[in-house]
Amino acid sequence: MNYIVFICPRCGLARYAKEGQKTAKCLGCEYQIQINPQKIRIIAKAEKLEEAINIVKFYKIRGKQPLEFSRADN
Numbered sequence: 303m304n305y306i307v308f309i310c311p312r313c314g315l316a317r318y319a320k321e322g323q324k325t326a327k328c329l330g331c332e333y334q335i336q337i338n339p340q341k342i343r344i345i346a347k348a349e350k351l352e353e354a355i356n357i358v359k360f361y362k363i364r365g366k367q368p369l370e371f372s373r374a375d376n
C-alpha cells in the first residue's frame with residue numbers, strides 16, 4: 303500500500319492518504335480535499351503508513367518550508 307502526503311489547498315496543513323483515495327477531509331479546516339494530483343500539492347510519497355505519518359510530522363515541525371525535490375514555484 304502506498305501513501306501520499308499532500309497539502310490542504312485551503313489551510314496549508316499537511317496530511318496523508320492512501321494512494322488512489324479520492325477525497326480526504328482536512329484535519330485543520332475540515333475542507334473536503336479532492337485528491338487530484340493536478341489540483342493539490344503532493345509533497346511526498348511513502349510505502350508505509352508509518353513513513354507517511356513521519357513525513358507529516360516533519361513537515362509540521364519545519365513549518366511551511368516545502369519538502370521539495372523539484373523546481374521552485376514562480
Ligand SMILES: [Zn+2]
Nearest residue numbers: 310313328331
Ligand atoms: Zn485545511
